[in-house]
Amino acid sequence: MINNFSKLKISSVFLTLLISAPAIIIFLYLFIGSSENWEHLKETLLFEYVFNSLYIMIGVAVLTALIGFTTAYLTSLYTFSFSKFFHYGLILPFAIPTYIMAFIYGGMFDITGSVTTFILDTLGKTLDEVIFFDIMSIEGAIIIMSLVLYPYVYLICKTYLSFESASIIDAAKTFNLSSWQILKKVILPISRPAIVAGVTLAVMEAVADFGVMDYFGVSTFVTGIFRAWFGMGSVEDAAKLASILMTFVFLLIVLERLQRRNKVYKSSGKDFKPIDKVKLTGFKNVLAVITCFVPFFLGFLLPFIQLCFWFAISYEEIIDEDFMTLLYQTLTLALGSAALITALALLFVYNVRVNQDKSSSILTQVVKMGYSIPGAVVAVGILSFFAILDRYVIDLFSSTYIISGTVIAVVFGYCVRFLAIAINNFESGFTRIPTTYDDAAKTFNIGQNKTFVKIFLPLLKNSAFAAFIVIFIEVIKELPLTMILRPFNYDTLAVRALELTQQAQIIESSVPSMFIIVIGIISVTLLAKNMNKA
Amino acid sequence: MIKKLALSAIVLASSLYASSEVNVYSHRHYDTDKKLFKMFEEKTGIKVNVVKAKASALIKRMESEGAKSPADVLITVDAGRLYQAKSKDLLQSINSNYLTTNIPATLRDKDNKWFALTKRSRVAVYRIGSGMDSKLSTYEGLADPKFKGQIMVRSSNNIYNQSLMAAMIAHHGKEYALNWAKGVVANMAKAPKGNDRYQVKAVANGIGSVAIANTYYIGKMVHNKDASQRESVKKVKIFFPKFENGGTHINVSGAGVAKYAPNKDNAIKFVEFLASKEAQELFAQANYEYPVLAGVKSSELVSSWGQFKDDTISINTLGENNKAAVKVFDQAGWK
Numbered sequence: 036m037i038n039n040f041s042k043l044k045i046s047s048v049f050l051t052l053l054i055s056a057p058a059i060i061i062f063l064y065l066f067i068g069s070s071e072n073w074e075h076l077k078e079t080l081l082f083e084y085v086f087n088s089l090y091i092m093i094g095v096a097v098l099t100a101l102i103g104f105t106t107a108y109l110t111s112l113y114t115f116s117f118s119k120f121f122h123y124g125l126i127l128p129f130a131i132p133t134y135i136m137a138f139i140y141g142g143m144f145d146i147t148g149s150v151t152t153f154i155l156d157t158l159g160k161t162l163d164e165v166i167f168f169d170i171m172s173i174e175g176a177i178i179i180m181s182l183v184l185y186p187y188v189y190l191i192c193k194t195y196l197s198f199e200s201a202s203i204i205d206a207a208k209t210f211n212l213s214s215w216q217i218l219k220k221v222i223l224p225i226s227r228p229a230i231v232a233g234v235t236l237a238v239m240e241a242v243a244d245f246g247v248m249d250y251f252g253v254s255t256f257v258t259g260i261f262r263a264w265f266g267m268g269s270v271e272d273a274a275k276l277a278s279i280l281m282t283f284v285f286l287l288i289v290l291e292r293l294q295r296r297n298k299v300y301k302s303s304g305k306d307f308k309p310i311d312k313v314k315l316t317g318f319k320n321v322l323a324v325i326t327c328f329v330p331f332f333l334g335f336l337l338p339f340i341q342l343c344f345w346f347a348i349s350y351e352e353i354i355d356e357d358f359m360t361l362l363y364q365t366l367t368l369a370l371g372s373a374a375l376i377t378a379l380a381l382l383f384v385y386n387v388r389v390n391q392d393k394s395s396s397i398l399t400q401v402v403k404m405g406y407s408i409p410g411a412v413v414a415v416g417i418l419s420f421f422a423i424l425d426r427y428v429i430d431l432f433s434s435t436y437i438i439s440g441t442v443i444a445v446v447f448g449y450c451v452r453f454l455a456i457a458i459n460n461f462e463s464g465f466t467r468i469p470t471t472y473d474d475a476a477k478t479f480n481i482g483q484n485k486t487f488v489k490i491f492l493p494l495l496k497n498s499a500f501a502a503f504i505v506i507f508i509e510v511i512k513e514l515p516l517t518m519i520l521r522p523f524n525y526d527t528l529a530v531r532a533l534e535l536t537q538q539a540q541i542i543e544s545s546v547p548s549m550f551i552i553v554i555g556i557i558s559v560t561l562l563a564k565n566m567n568k569a
Numbered sequence: 570m571i572k573k574l575a576l577s578a579i580v581l582a583s584s585l586y587a588s589s590e591v592n593v594y595s596h597r598h599y600d601t602d603k604k605l606f607k608m609f610e611e612k613t614g615i616k617v618n619v620v621k622a623k624a625s626a627l628i629k630r631m632e633s634e635g636a637k638s639p640a641d642v643l644i645t646v647d648a649g650r651l652y653q654a655k656s657k658d659l660l661q662s663i664n665s666n667y668l669t670t671n672i673p674a675t676l677r678d679k680d681n682k683w684f685a686l687t688k689r690s691r692v693a694v695y696r697i698g699s700g701m702d703s704k705l706s707t708y709e710g711l712a713d714p715k716f717k718g719q720i721m722v723r724s725s726n727n728i729y730n731q732s733l734m735a736a737m738i739a740h741h742g743k744e745y746a747l748n749w750a751k752g753v754v755a756n757m758a759k760a761p762k763g764n765d766r767y768q769v770k771a772v773a774n775g776i777g778s779v780a781i782a783n784t785y786y787i788g789k790m791v792h793n794k795d796a797s798q799r800e801s802v803k804k805v806k807i808f809f810p811k812f813e814n815g816g817t818h819i820n821v822s823g824a825g826v827a828k829y830a831p832n833k834d835n836a837i838k839f840v841e842f843l844a845s846k847e848a849q850e851l852f853a854q855a856n857y858e859y860p861v862l863a864g865v866k867s868s869e870l871v872s873s874w875g876q877f878k879d880d881t882i883s884i885n886t887l888g889e890n891n892k893a894a895v896k897v898f899d900q901a902g903w904k
Contacts, residue, residue, distance in 0.1 A: 072892075079899035145767065146774040147797035162775055171762045252724050252762030252904055262726055265625040266895040268653050348794055415629060422633035440620075440630075440639060519626040523592060523618035523639075534598040534621065542794045 043483075044395065047386040050379065051398045054451055057416025058281065058404060064274030072263065072272045084259045084276070088242055091177055091255060095241040096234050098181035102330045103188025103237075104230050108222065109323050111196040112204070115315040121327040123563040128334030129186035130555020132512040134246025135532065135548045136183050137176075138541055139338040141250060144170040149341065171251045180241045182334035187240075188233030190501070191463060194566060195229035196222070198467055201310045214313070228466075231291055232459050239284060239407045239455070245515065246533075256280045257409045270415060277412040284407035288400060342552065345545035353535075353546040361526040362550060365511060368442065368527065372449045373507040377499055379450060380457030385487065388465055388473070399458055406455035410516035413451050417444055417520060440522050448516040453509050457502040464498030497565055504562045508555050590616040591835040594631065595644040596624035597822055601855040608851075609842050615835050624650035631659045631827060640827040641836035644686075647728045647820050649735065651683040652888020660825040661833075667841050675883055676821060676861050683825030685884065686843050687858035689783045690819045690877060691733050693808040694769050699778035705808045708737065708818065711779075712752025720753060721768040721777040724761040725898035729783055732820045734897055735890035739882045740812050743893060750901030761904045766790060766798065773801035780805075783820075788857025788870055809877035816878035820887065821861070 106125050110118055143150045146162060155165065169175060203225060207217045245257045256276055264273035315323050383402060387395045405413060421444055468491065476486040492499075514529045521530070528547040535544035595602065598621050606617040620627070624645040631638050631654070643660065645651050654660050660682040668677070668684050676685035693711070695701035704715055711720060723730065737746045758777030768780035769790065790802040809817045824843060826836045842848055849860040854868045866872070 075896055075899065079896075141763070141767075145763070146770055146776060147801060152797075249724075249726065250763065252760060254904060258726065262895065264629075265623060265728075266726065266731060267892045268625065269892075270629060411626065414626070418630055418633040422635065425637065440634070518622040519630065521620060523620050525620075530621075537598055538600075538789070 043382070043386045044390060047383055047395065047398050050382070051402050054402050054405065054454065056420045057413055057451055058408060060416045060419045061274045061281070061408070061412060062278050064271050065278050072267055072269050073275065076259070076263070076272065076276075080254060080259060080262075083254050084256045087173060087253060088255045088280075090173060091180070091253075092238045092242055094174070094177035095180050095184065096238050098177065099185040099188050099237040100230055100234050102181065102185040103233055104192050104226065106185075106327050106330060107189045107192035107196060108218065108226075109326060111193050112222075112310060112312060113315050113323060114312045115320045115323040117324060117327075121331065122566075123560055124331045124335070125189055125327060126186045126559045126563055127331065127556060128183050129190075130508060130552045130559050131183055131335065131338060132246075132514070132529065132532075132548075132551060133180055133183050133240075133244055134250070134514065134536075135544075135551070136179050136338055137247040137250050138536055138544070139341050140170050140175070140179055142541055143337075143341055144168075149344075173251075173253045176247050176251050176253050177241075179247060180244065181237075182330065184237035184240055185330060185334070187236045188230060190505075190562075190566075191233040191459070192226055192229045194501070195226060195463060197310065197566070204310065229463065232463060235288065235291060236406070236456060236459060238287075242280065242284065243407055243409045245409055245411065260409060260412060264411075264415075273412065274415065277408060281404055281408055285400075285404055288403065292400070339552070342545050342549055345542045346549045349543045350546050350549075353543055357526075358531070358547075361528060361531055361547075364525060365527040365529075366554070368445070369507045369510040372446050372453075372510045373503045375446065376450055376453055376457050376506045377503045380454055380461055380502060381495070381499065383454070383458055384461040384465055385491065388491075389483065403455035403458055405451040406453065408452070410448070410452060410513060411519060413448055414516045414519035417448050417451070421447075440520075442522060442525070444520045445517055445522075448520050449506075449510055449513065452513070452516060453506050456505055456509065460502040460505065461495065461498050464495050468494050500565050501562060504558045504565075508558050511551055511554055589614055589835070590618055591832050591839045592639045592641045593617060593619045593644060593839070594627040594640045594642070594827075595619055595621050596627065596646050596650065597621075597644050599856055601851055604855070605843065605848050605851055608847070609839060612842070613835075613838060615838065617839070625653070628654050628657065628659065632657055636829050638827060638829050639831060641830040641832045642824055642826060642839055643683075644822065644824045646822040647732055647887070648685070648823065648884040649728060649732055649888040649891040651678070651823050651825055652885060652891070654825060655680075655682045656888075659828050661828045661830070663826050663833075663837050663840075665837055665841055668844055671863070672844060672861055673863075675879070677823075678825070678885065683823050684840060684844060685821035685823040685861045686849075687822050687852045687856070688819045688861060688879070689785050689822075689858055690809065690817050690879075691729055691781065691783055692817065693810050694772060694780040694782050694787065694805050695808055696772050696775070696778050696805055701778045702806070702808060705779065705810060707813050708733070708810045709741075709749060709813050711781075711810070712749045712756065714752075714756070716756040716779065718756065718758050719778040720756045720781070721758050721771045721779070722753070722761055722781040723764060723768060725895070725903045729765075729820060730781075730903075731891055731894045731898070732887045733781075733818050734894035735887045736812065736815075736818050736880060736882055738890045738893055738897065739886045740815060743897060746894075747897050747900055750897055750903050754901055754903050769805060770798065770801045773804040784859075784871070784874065785857040787874070788868070791870060807874045809875065811878070812880055815882060816880040819859075819879050819884075821884055822858075 106121070109115070110122050110125065142148055144167070145151065151167065155162065158165065203221055204217060207221045212220065242255070243257060245261060248255050248258050249261070256279070260273045260276045263269050263276060383399050387399055472490055476490060512529055514533055517527055518530055518533070528551050532544045532547040532551065535547070606619065609615065610617055627643060628650065631640050631643065634640070643654055655678060662681045664681070669681060672684050676688070677683065693705050695705060701719070725731065734746060734750065737749055759771070765782040765786045769782050769786065771777060772780040784807065787802060787807060790798045793799055811817055824840045826833065826840065830836045844862060846862060846865060849862040849865040852858050853860045853865055853871070857868060857871050859867055859871065
């Protein structure tokens with residue numbers, strides 16, 4: 036008889052196989068690659084790809100950790116002017132897709148951009164008399180990616196700190212430690228898993244980015260993948276590069292896990308008490324406001340103002356009946372996918388919790404790898420996978436493709452890409468539930484299903500909500516995968532934004548971008564409210 | 570057995586699909602195309618279903634879908650990708666008197682597997698008053714050290730640059746092309762980034778003096794909501810360079826009928842429509858492209874830029890040399 040434990044395990048194994056199938060197919064290309072191109076790549080660009088990708092990963096890791104943690108620390112433990120506002124405001128950059136941010140910043144800071152012109156006019160100088168920081172550079176890309184991605188670190192750290200720190204800080208205070216000492220000796224060490232979880236997501240997203248790097252002319256693994264595929268028409272070499280990237284990220288995750296192994300901080304399960312926030316005054320107050328304002332201003336306010344300006348001059352032309360259809364399609368697609376992915380993530384994490392074995396946690400790690408593969412490469416894997424399924428399995432029942440070129444393929448793609456985010460959310464949620472609950476349930480002989488529904492589900496409500504919202508926003512923003520896999524006449528806001536930017540109608544592209552961002556803002560506000568309740 | 574079943578399934582599918590629709594995989598993403606598709610629907614009652622994505626992605630999709638692919642027509646913005654689709658055996662020869670009579674042999678595939686729909690030329694755009702007009706001559710000349718620090722051009726990831734390089738290889742061979750690319754890299758005012766418009770804006774505002782760009786971008790900049798684009802484009806002029814032993818480099822966007830097209834007849838009608846006078850006029854007027862149909866005039870603005878002679882090499886060559894072009898760029902350090 037199959038009990039609940041193994042049912043859970045069996046579904047996890049099955050789902051892992053299904054979800055990692057596209058990645059496995061990409062890996063298989065390693066063995067059928069043509070070597071002529073590969074030799075050329077090794078001779079010319081491979082070193083640059085490795086160097087630049089590493090540079091970006093390190094840059095984004097440092098910056099997002101710095102911004103994300105500092106702001107989470109300040110807003111969780113202190114009150115200062117506008118601190119309530121920053122609680123929401125600091126998540127807002129998350130609503131802006133990286134490629135849109137790159138276009139906006141590129142537009143503002145380029146030769147005739149609003150910021151450049153403003154500075155030149157103010158100084159009364161001409162372009163050749165002033166040396167500007169070139170935003171369209173690898174450093175510029177790192178800054179832009181970090182401005183958009185630091186909310187990952189902020190969100191996870193903040194949730195963690197709000198839950199964990201009160202009693203520990205109280206304890207630290209009894210030792211008469213100064214707030215600086217508490218930060219260094221207590222808060223930073225206990226926040227490490229949260230920082231690392233957030234940074235890992237940010238780094239994975241940065242390293243899989245194509246839009247920003249392509250526009251800024253930075254060569255990375257991903258631009259290399261596209262160059263091999265689009266330029267040389269070699270999917271094999273593209274897949275080979277993708278495999279290296281995936282291996283690289285997998286090693287990163289494993290290393291991080293190994294290092295963290297002995298440093299997992301589990302909740303004692305004793306009463307969660309809210310933090311007594313300390314009120315900052317004077318210089319410290321000003322410093323805290325500035326620290327929070329800068330990322331909010333650069334990551335959201337400034338680009339948003341530029342976008343509003345562009346929106347005002349172009350909305351009439353862009354918003355029509357077709358636009359409303361694609362708005363509807365985007366929303367339904369995102370809602371459906373977010374619900375599905377949240378449920379799947381819960382299943383994976385719960386499997387780890389129940390079985391507490393190595394194989395279960397390996398399954399979860401394997402599934403998480405999809406996040407590091409660029410969307411377009413996931414799409415290639417999915418195309419090949421569904422072609423096989425459609426051709427050999429469903430062929431007998433249908434005269435046309437059932438899965439390829441349908442919404443199912445698109446949603447499946449999102450599962451491959453975004454399960455990692457939802458799983459990370461639940462993982463941190465689960466660590467907050469003391470294992471004594473599991474033991475108690477066992478002692479009282481409460482069935483696994485009942486324990487899940489009665490105990491875990493209510494406790495994980497907030498994590499589930501957070502996962503749902505984050506995935507919802509990600510799907511709204513997602514681009515390459517949707518482009519390649521979508522059915523006929525099926526557009527999304529992100530696709531429309533890209534089409535317009537490809538025609539270099541940057542101003543017009545502000546309209547779909549604005550919708551993406553406003554939907555993002557609404558979602559982010561809900562998320563922040565939920566965090567408050569937590 | 571399975572094969573037989575599949576075959577009958579395909580036949581069944583074809584008859585079912587032979588309804589009034591045509592499925593288009595398109596790399597073109599212009600609003601003009603949307604208008605054209607609507608015109609076709611109104612005229613014929615055939616519904617146009619579209620998926621838009623990068624050409625290579627669409628080609629990969631057709632490849633994966635194999636014989637059951639719903640695609641009828643593939644449209645790309647360059648000849649290289651059409652060549653790629655043909656060499657992967659994803660297109661079929663079609664027999665259309667209209668197309669073979671009206672589209673010149675240099676602008677279609679030799680086996681009639683694809684046909685050009687519009688032409689765009691890749692030219693030099695110089696800042697008025699920079700003195701560059703007297704220095705500009707051929708594409709080959711752009712590698713001359715007299716242009717040191719003057720040239721703005723986008724990344725070699727871009728297909729338009731790849732096609733230009735493919736043409737250079739066709740004219741002079743790989744070794745010459747490599748030296749040429751090295752020369753141009755040495756003459757660049759800035760490392761390649763941004764799109765064609767960015768290059769034009771840079772030149773207009775004093776960064777470098779010569780931009781390499783496609784003509785239709787100039788048209789789009791003239792009629793733009795962004796004042797800085799309109800202002801920038803006023804400061805520049807177009808120069809049509811030539812190859813030493815040829816003409817001005819042109820690329821095409823074109824269409825082919827998918828090998829397994831379930832709606833083959835509609836697909837042919839559709840391609841014929843895109844090559845018809847009314848469609849060609851819209852291409853020319855709204856998107857500042859050059860029509861391929863004789864007798865259709867370019868827009869007034871486009872005509873005002875002047876005349877040029879198309880390069881002599883076959884458009885097919887651009888596709889054949891694409892891979893080599895990318896490699897030459899890599900070796901030359903053209904980012």
